[in-house]
Amino acid sequence: AYKEDPGRFLRMILKAGSAEGKGGAAAELDAEGHPPDTPEAYKEAVKNDYESRWHKKAMILEPPTNLQWWIELFKLNNGWAPPPEAWADILRDVTEREVREALARGNQNSAPGPSGITRATWLATHDTNSTLLVEVMNKILRTGDWGQKLMNGLIYAIPKKPGRCVISNARPICLLETFTKCLTRIIKDRWNKIISEHPTVERAQTAFVPGVDIM
Known part of the structure; x- marks a missing residue:
């Protein structure tokens, strides 16, 4: 649909989230309340349900403003891989300075993981x-073996909004080991550097990219 008519493709996408369209997943039961009994029947049920979502009468007739921007956004990217030297930089040995900076930048009051060892x-x-x-971090980078204890975490329920922590007002949080978060922070900082120097990421990916915002 994109190659044949980019404007129509975009209107279909916008219509999917409009108030006039249907929501939810495709129906999984037939008219008698039975699920499809074969993969082919299930595919047909999904096809029939989604065809009704893209019905011509339900489509937006007027294209949105700045249509070319949307077309550019939904272009298919060529595959991207960092140059060889980028991988070498990401996986090189960590230094004492990197470790100390990663520890110092964290929230000193953050909760520790299962070991109870705090950032301080x-x-x-x-x-x-x-x-x-x-030495421990470099062994992990060289072998890829984190060890089970470093991957363990504590899951707690905390309130989404001020008030009681009940099912309707709760979200989970996983407390990982501070050591684990320190090493992942170092790797993340290296990735940010590579992305800044080689800004070839997915066109729609604008969150958490250095120097780019979602607007």
């Missing part, structure tokens, strides 16, 4: 024996 404790440990964390 890790920072004091690093200042006393700066090679300990560096």
Whole structure:
């Protein structure tokens, strides 16, 4: 649909979220209340349901303003992979400075993971024996083996809004080990540097990209 008529393709996308269109997943039951009994029947049920969503009468007739911007946004990208030197930089050994900066930048009052070791404790440990964390992190980068304990976390329910933490006002939060968050922060910082130097990411991806905002 995009290649044949980009404008129509865009209107179909916009219509999917409009108040006039149907919402929810495709119907999984037939008229008698039975689910399709074969993969072919299920595909046909999905096809019939979604065809009604894109019915010509329900489409937006007038194209939105700045249509060319939308066409550009939905263009298919060529595959992208960082240059070889980028991978080498991402997976190079961490330094004592990187570890200390990653620990210092975190919230000093953040809750620890299952071990109970706080960020302040890790920072004091690093200042006393700066090679300990560096050696462990570099072993992880070289082998890819984090170990089960570093991947464990504590899941708690916290209120979405001020008030009681009940099912209708709760969301889960996972407390990972501070050590684990420190290493992932270092890797994330390296990725940000690579993306800044080689800004070839998915066209629709604008969140969390250095120097780019969602607007």
